[in-house]
Amino acid sequence: MARRNKKNSQDPIKESLLRKSISAKKDMFGRSLSLSALILIGVVVFSIFFFVLSRGLMAFTLDGINPFKFIFGTVWNPTTPDSNGNLQFGAFPMIVGSFLVTLLSALVATPFAIATALFMVELQSNWGKKIMHPVVELLVGIPSVVYGFIGLTVVVPLLRKTFGGSGFGILAGTIVLFVMILPTITSLTVDALRNVPNHYRELALAIGATRWQMIYKVILRAATPGILTAVVFGMARAFGEALAVQMVVGNAPIMPNGLLESASTLTSILTQGIGNTSDGSVQNDVLWTLATLLLIMSLFFNLIIRFIGKRTNITQGGH
């Protein structure tokens, strides 16, 4: 490039010093391209927040619903007025439903994920890397509707045969979500375990620890923040999952009074209702409020992840 510049100009030294070289122009171009991409994304994110939040607040500002009653009310009856002629918007059953499926599935999935990850990293790292890792990554990419469909055709009838009832409910949702978030938690836990430096293992074994003692006393403790991050990631995915849960949870907007009774989550009521309500009606506004709750929760999960991410139990040695 530089050579060609020299050849084309009449006063080569001055020209080349004063004029921007093509490389510099490319540099500028690249920089402005990535800057404008950044600005575009920033604008999109900001607009989504503004849009969802302002629509979500309309239920309180324009329709005059009491926010406290909205969050803690237990009766969800948006379309048919009760005997007093009032519609009731109590989102507590859905909030409880969402938290129940999220916490339960994370509770069940975490031990499995940690065990799988330990096997892949500590016990059989060759085999684990070659076979298990691609399998887990493949599982992460399966669309949620597939999980939901399997839940509807396999899990629900199985629960019905085993426990009676309709089979739909929190338990079915938990099982489907457990399978869904297991690969997410596993692959992030694998990363966390790999981040533990090798001298931790060597040191533990050198002072006479068994393999189990090394794993339990050293590796897992050092990797705790990473594993927690993995769990919270899994929970965030579970909390926001709509389709798969909607297919198996039964979508009855009532307080869950058992794991086998039909219940509902924020997402399932939202996806079911949005096509049946018209823009500008109370029924539509409260769905936006549910969306706002979901957005706030995902922010909350993000905050937790950042908070945990700052802590680490690993020191890099070299005193």
Add this chain to the structure above:
Amino acid sequence: MKKNLIRIGIILIAVLALYYGSTHRGLTSNTVSSTHATTKNILIVGSTALQPLVEKASSMYEKENPNTSISVQGGGSGAGLTQVQAGSVQIGDSDIFASQEEGIKPSKIVDHKVAVVGIAPVVNKDINVSNLSMKQLRDIFTGKITNWKDVGGPDMAITVVNRSSGSGTRTVFEDSVLKGETAVKAQEQDSNGTVQKIISSTPGSISYLASGYISGKNLRAVKVDNVSLTTENIENNKWKIWGYEHMYTHGKAEGQTASFIKYFKSKKVQNGIVKELGYIPLAGMKVDKNSQGKVTSK
């Protein structure tokens, strides 16, 4: 100090923006007006129950009028009404009258009834109940009867499956059956297809389906007051649970939109695919039903 001031400023602006945004519906709502219903490209959005019928009719229409293109989308009755009111589509399909939907101004849009749909209670095949009185049906769906033995069936709990609140089929069913009583809180599913699948596979379950979906060997329709769902019974209102399928246009239908609706109401479509897909042609109806559910003979 300066940093804090900037932070407070940003928060203040955000709060003000949110306050303004949340009190002015026009800012974020779908209220753009208005395209006239005259274009060659017809966009149809709305009711999923009517969607298969409209899709078939539009592909037939496109064959006969090659320079018109029609695209048909689902989304639900509410979406159809919202978008046609805003003028962003030419036709909004709906299972219910516009006046039954909150937030819709019926004066802005014009109703075209295009077909009649019958809705019947369906039960899982294990339930040997073939007839229910209207009162029994109401008591089941309001939660007063919870066991099949109370209506002459086996000793088995009743699993009620509802459509999601606001769905057109549910609105028609509840208007005809519940008489203003509140439905029992039960499982809700968001389409005829899902309900069909669940009733077929869940012992002791009951729900309701549009006539086009009542098929399959694991479920059966139930007579109400000893009347079964047939075209003739709906036409003379012996079968009470039925409603209209509507096409709404923004203002008066013009141009291609008008001629498509006219085509849809023609004998060819009404006696052809409308019947084939389990709907009932308008022409045979001996009664009228208004948006309050009042029935008058023609």
